[in-house]
Amino acid sequence: MPTTGSPTWPNTLRSAITALLLALAAALLPQPASAQGTGLLAVPHKSPFNCGKTFYANNWSPGHNPSGSLDWQDYGGDDINGETVRATASGTAYFYDAGSTSYGKWIEVRHSDGSRTRYAHLATMVRSAGGSMGVSQGTAIGTVGSTGGSNAPHLHYEQRTSSGAVDTSPTVDGVTVSLGQKKAVTSTNACSGNPHTPEEVCGSGYAVIDSAGLTGGTTYLLYNSGNGYNCVATLKTTNVGSASSMSAFLEPQGESRTTDSGSYGYYAGPVRRDAAGQCVKWGGSIGSSSYTSPFEHCD
Template sequence: MTANSPFPRRSAKQWALAALAALALVAAPASAATAASLSPSDGAGVLATAHKSPFSCGKTFYANNWSGGHSPNGSIDWQTYGSDAINGETVRATAGGTATFDDEGGTSYGKWVQIVHGDGTRTRYAHLATMVRNPGQTMSVSQGTVIGTVGSTGGSSAPHLHYEQRNSSGVVDTSPTVDGVTVSVGQKKAVTSTNGCGSSNPYTPVEVCGSGFAVIDQAALGSVGRTYLLYNSGTGSNCVVTLKSTNLGTPSAVSAFLEPQGASRTTDSGNFAYYAGPVKRSAPGTCVKWGGSVGSTSYTSPFEHCG
């Protein structure tokens, strides 16, 4: 899978825009055959999305942009650096957009994710051990949202994260920039992630509960989190999720529960890194009691939202 950036004729203004766009480029997952079909005639496009490292805050890994034989040319292999072993490491979106999940089995990318960003550019994350959605599913993600873990699925001989930045036409950027570090072909650089540093929980209630749900109520759990009640008007289903605000990325006690009036309570509780839930129950026209906890701080609603 090889694609080279073309140099079409442009006006002075277009060249200026292209120069600014070269600060950041993105990628989109596809099969080996799809990537191989790209050619210079596909155009370079304008790329402006700023990308963080695909790992948690403070994690340092090598970004290796191989000088020859890497497919496609310009893609990065993220590899172990020092004491931070790459295998099983959490993988995060380098920028926000719409993620699509796929699995090519024992060939090519194996388990992989493509994120299409707001400007039409794309990123690819391949050879994953696990993904947060099943193949064929999509979800909206923010910068820092967890999408899977590092593995060695597909055409991989050792655990690493294969990463690409592509423009809106699918052409691979051969000098991608992450966390302000540009890694050109032939270079290997250690990059320390600032993805999620000092930020809020990378998940949203709608991301956790899924398409069709909307937040209808919420309650703060002091400064340590918030619990949410969502409803899908199309199916009559309720959903409760509790998001942490502290100890993000570190498993700690968190819970979420949902109880339709006249029925038993369903609870999800344990030591989780970001949230508890989703707890879903179908209860059209029925009052529900809901709530959750983070650590010792909890909330329990009365029976309400009976419509």
């Protein structure tokens, strides 16, 4: 017979009771904001525009679908049509085209915490519909337009939680825009400290059509519709002004590759080639970080 005192339990029963008690304790602990479905996003977002650009963020209410989405529009006479659209946080971008309805040309970026952002009514996208690419905060992904169910150029923008719910009070660049509010937001996105831009490096008439993030910067592919030339430039975002190994290259399909490489403080390139109607392979490097595209952009 056992002596008096604590009862002796079989090991399997003791383990089961312990697991049950731990589960009950966990259930009583406060849950993270995202698990509670409050609409808060753990990923900080910047404005979807170039550094220093100011536009109105309109959180229309009622009547905007979905409720809580933002319409970015002109501010102070600055025309938003054709503006470069940049990822507000890093993640994987997926490209879609709804034609003349709904979002028109649109992109969803899925972020590390499971949340998502959407960018709609775009004039152009850096990948064809059905494609995807990894993006850093500030990566150029398209340009503002008026495709789909839009009656004037603007950017439709949404922040969604991991459950898919729209955050009705999204925050960009530290500015929270709640339902019914309209606020001017100045972008700090892609403010690398580099005084140069890929458009400046390549010259007048060139516009960014693709980009790839590198450790310490970005390599860009640009196109000039006026003369049919492509251009590649690689720009630093860290150690700006300090000379280090960099490169940029461009290779029209069936032709030789042109490369600019050296020890530079700000950028490598520009590398310009006539490639109208040709597929191109392009890319660049900063130190040991490099990117090489497949043959693409064949229009």
